Amino acid sequence: MNRIISRLASFSLAFYLMGALVLWLFLGIFLARCPATDPAIHQMNQKLILDWLFDAETMDWRVVGWFLGFCLLNLFLFVNLAACTATSLWNRMFFNNDKTKKRLLFVIHGLIALIMIGHLANMGIGYKYSWIKMAPGDSFALPNGAALTVSDVNYAVPVKFLKMDRHEARKQLGREIFDIKENYVSVRLTRYNREIAKGNLYMLKPLRVGPLRVTLNRFFLLENKGENAVGAILTVSKNPIHEAFFLIYALTIVCLLIYLITCKQASPLSPQKNGGINLNQ
Amino acid sequence: MIETATILFPILHGLGLSGFLTALGLAIGQKPVAAAYAFLAGMGGLLLNWGLIIVAAQRLPLYGMFESMTTILLIAGGCLFFDPKKPAGADTIGYGFMALLSGCLFLFPLGLNHDFFLYKSPWVQCFFFFRLLSAGVLFFAGIRFTVALTDAIAPANRMAYAKQQARLLLAGTVLFLLSEFSGSVWCLKGWGDSWRWSENFFQSAAIFFLIMLNLHIPLHLLHHRRARTALGALSSFAVVFLFLW
Secondary structure (H helix, E strand, O other), X not given: OHHHHHHXXXXXXXXXXXXXXXXXXXXXXXXXXXXXXXXXXXXXXXXXXXXXXXXXXXXXXXXXXXXXXXXXXXXXXXXXXXXXXXXXXXXXXXXXXXXHHHHHHHHHHHHHHHHHHHHHHHHHOOEEEEEEEEOOOOEEEOOOOEEEEEEEEEOOOOXXXXXOOHHHHHHHOOOOOOOHHHOXXXXXXXXXXXXXXXXXXXXXXXXXXXXXXXXEEEEEEOOOOOOOOEEEEEEEEEOOOXXXXXXXXXXXXXXXXXXXXXXXXXXXXXXXXXXXXXOOO | XXXXXXXXXXXXXXXXXXXXXXXXXXXXXXXXXXXXXXXXHHHHHHHHXXXXXXXXXXXXXXXXXXXXXXXXXXXXXXXXXXXXXXXXOXXXXXXXXXHHHHHHHOOOOOOOOOOOHHHHOHHHHHHHHHHHHHHHHHHHHHHHHHHHHOOOOOHHHHHHHHHHHHHHHHHHHHHHHHHHHHHHHHHHHHHOOOOOOOHHHHHHXXXXXXXXXXXXXXXXXXXXXXXXXXXXXXXXXXXXXXXXX
């Protein structure tokens, strides 16, 4: 049993798993760039990943296969990380030398394990409805009797930007032309026809009601409602762990920074202190 | 102003490249002091371009190939010049890589990146700022790994050098994670989620694991100095390439 745990906690396993993940991610980049699989990758962002996985309509075996392989590699890496943290890094904390550094290393690995759990939770907790195209007056039904209604769309720049190629529009929509505060969408949130919140959505400034988040993705031109009628593309997501996830993420960076400073202060290690490894070869 | 700047950008960048090439030639010819002055002249050219971008675009030079590469070269060049623990031969290799990257920039248009309204957001600015800082540090780490490949480090100093390299990679990681943190907040505010299944996110994750590979080298590879340093150099340069891709 001890042998299995030490194998699972080994540096070699971590190294090869990370190498495999790099290759797997490059395969993912290829799939995202390939015209045949790009729409399927894009579909992964439309809803919660767990809902996407069980939706037969959007299924593409290449992307599903890649995703399952990615999950499997991450699962192995998580087991390796957990085993290494619980055995080797835990035991090292009680060595007499460099106690602060060893404690920090233990904490950093623990926090990274929590970040991985956060990513996993992000795949299945709450809900997500992305890329909802809405015109003024439209409503979108949400779980538990809730509904989102667009009251008004204020698009203060010429609609020609919505008619041109998206990349070309991006080049022309500079800070002087597009004022974030002047382009917004007014929305109402109701539950069983009772208003629970209302407000304006701006670019990069979503409306938040507890764990619920309504985000303005972009504006679009309504084709059948007059020449200058503009609608909005929205995302509604509910995730109670985002704040905790970002807190852990920030804490990991702070711990890494402190670790870096303690490394700088530490004197060069002798081969004995370095676990007998002679790097001078 | 932008028209004048657009004329000056290639001239100043040319000055930078000439400085680095002259420094390389002088360093090969065993004239380190003159090489250092030539290198400083090259850095001066880049610094002028950097300032010119700020004045012309009214923002930090963070976007597009020209602005990004100028920033990365300045950071890496600054690290190279002020490195107190520089081994012999580091300058020559450093000047060579700086000249190579500066020369590559002539393959791209030397002009300002288009303005975009999202560049107003502090999260977007932090994302690109820390990303370029990290790329600069990692490019410098790549130069140092290449130095270690050439037997320039005396055997007695190799362990200390390897530890300095690990610290440099760790510094690059911290800067990279700061950028990724800002990027995740940007993503949450713009798309309603902290992660997206897209090429850019796969690339960021690949960069993270590429850096981490070097900090988790198993014992049997740790004994092979050349394999270890080659992996370090390759992954550092690969990361910079991915940043600029």
